[in-house]
Amino acid sequence: MRNILLLLSFFAAVQTGAAQKSTLSPFLRVGKSTENIAILTEYIKNQLKASDFEIVGEYAPESNNNLHVVCFTRNDLQELCLESKDRGALASVLKLGLVKKGEQTTISMLNPDYMFCAYLSNYETDKSAYDKITADVASALKNFGNEFTAFGGAVKTVALKKYHYKIMMPYFKDPVELNEFESFEDGVAKIRKNLNAEKGNTKLIYEQVFTNEKVAVFGIGLLDQESGEKHFLPIIGEDHIAAMPYEIILQDKEVTMLHGKYRFALYWPELTMGTFMKIMSTPGDVEDFMEALTK
Incomplete structure (x- = not known):
C-alpha cells in the first residue's frame, strides 16, 4: 500500500x-x-x-x-x-x-x-x-x-485545446471525411469486411462499437512496406509509438479520421518543418489507406 x-x-x-x-x-x-x-x-x-x-x-x-x-x-x-x-x-x-x-x-x-x-x-x-x-x-x-x-x-x-501545427494547418475540428453510408450498421459491416480482408495492407488492431450511440472506433495498423508505418515511423521517431495505431471513427452514417497534418503534429510536436517535409506524402497516404477501407 x-x-x-x-x-x-x-x-x-x-x-x-x-x-x-x-x-x-x-x-x-x-x-x-x-x-x-x-x-x-x-x-x-x-x-x-x-x-x-x-x-x-x-x-x-x-x-x-x-x-x-x-x-x-x-x-x-x-x-x-x-x-x-x-x-x-x-x-x-x-x-x-x-x-x-x-x-x-x-x-x-x-x-x-x-x-x-x-x-x-x-x-x-x-x-x-x-x-x-x-x-x-x-x-x-x-x-x-x-x-x-x-x-x-x-x-x-x-x-x-485548439491545437494546430502552423497557420493554415487543420485543427481537431477539421476531420477528413472518408465516406457516408446508408446506415450505421452498413458502415460497420463494410469497414469490418475490408479490414478482415486486410485491404491496402491494413490490419485491425482494435474496434469499439457503441451500438446505442451509433459510434464505432477502429484502430488500424498501416503495414504497407512503402507508405505505411515502416516508412514514416523511423523518420519521425519510434519512441512515440504509443500514439499508434491510427484510428477512424464512424458516427451514425459518416466515417471520418483526424487529419494527418493534425494528428502527426499533435503527437510529434517537436518535429521541425524539415522533418515534416520528409513525410510530406504521409497524411495523404494514410487518407488513401483509410478511405479504401470504407469503399
Missing part, C-alpha cells in the same frame, strides 16, 4: 508540475526492463486487467518485433468520452508503447491528460474523473517503473 501511495503521489506531482507550467507533454516514460518483450507485455497486460482495464488490442508497429503497442480501455473511460459528442470516443482507448534497444526495453505511455485535453469537450468539467483513470493506470504499472517522466515535447494547455 505504501508503494502505491508513493507512486500515486509521484504521478500527481508530475501532473501538478505540468499544470503549474500550463503545459502538457504527449508521452510519459514509465521505466525500463531487460525482460523479454513478449513476456514483459504479458506481465503488463495482466496488471492492467487486475485494475479492471480491458485489453482491446496489441500489435508490433512496422511488423517490427522490437516495437509493441498495447491498447486498453475501461467502462468509466468509455462513458466519459462518449459524452464528448465531437469524436470524443477517439480518446476512449489508452496506449502503452514498448521499444527495445539493445538489451533494454523502454516502457512508455501516451499521456492520457494530453489526449483528453486535445480531444474532449468535457475535459475540464469531468477532469477529476479523468484524473482518477490516469492515476489507476499509474498504479497498475507500478511494478514496471516509477519514472513517469514527461517527454516528446511540451504544449501549452490553452494551445492544446
Whole structure:
C-alpha cells in the first residue's frame, strides 16, 4: 500500500508540475526492463486487467518485433468520452508503447491528460474523473517503473485545446471525411469486411462499437512496406509509438479520421518543418489507406 501511495503521489506531482507550467507533454516514460518483450507485455497486460482495464488490442508497429503497442480501455473511460459528442470516443482507448534497444526495453505511455485535453469537450468539467483513470493506470504499472517522466515535447494547455501545427494547418475540428453510408450498421459491416480482408495492407488492431450511440472506433495498423508505418515511423521517431495505431471513427452514417497534418503534429510536436517535409506524402497516404477501407 505504501508503494502505491508513493507512486500515486509521484504521478500527481508530475501532473501538478505540468499544470503549474500550463503545459502538457504527449508521452510519459514509465521505466525500463531487460525482460523479454513478449513476456514483459504479458506481465503488463495482466496488471492492467487486475485494475479492471480491458485489453482491446496489441500489435508490433512496422511488423517490427522490437516495437509493441498495447491498447486498453475501461467502462468509466468509455462513458466519459462518449459524452464528448465531437469524436470524443477517439480518446476512449489508452496506449502503452514498448521499444527495445539493445538489451533494454523502454516502457512508455501516451499521456492520457494530453489526449483528453486535445480531444474532449468535457475535459475540464469531468477532469477529476479523468484524473482518477490516469492515476489507476499509474498504479497498475507500478511494478514496471516509477519514472513517469514527461517527454516528446511540451504544449501549452490553452494551445492544446485548439491545437494546430502552423497557420493554415487543420485543427481537431477539421476531420477528413472518408465516406457516408446508408446506415450505421452498413458502415460497420463494410469497414469490418475490408479490414478482415486486410485491404491496402491494413490490419485491425482494435474496434469499439457503441451500438446505442451509433459510434464505432477502429484502430488500424498501416503495414504497407512503402507508405505505411515502416516508412514514416523511423523518420519521425519510434519512441512515440504509443500514439499508434491510427484510428477512424464512424458516427451514425459518416466515417471520418483526424487529419494527418493534425494528428502527426499533435503527437510529434517537436518535429521541425524539415522533418515534416520528409513525410510530406504521409497524411495523404494514410487518407488513401483509410478511405479504401470504407469503399
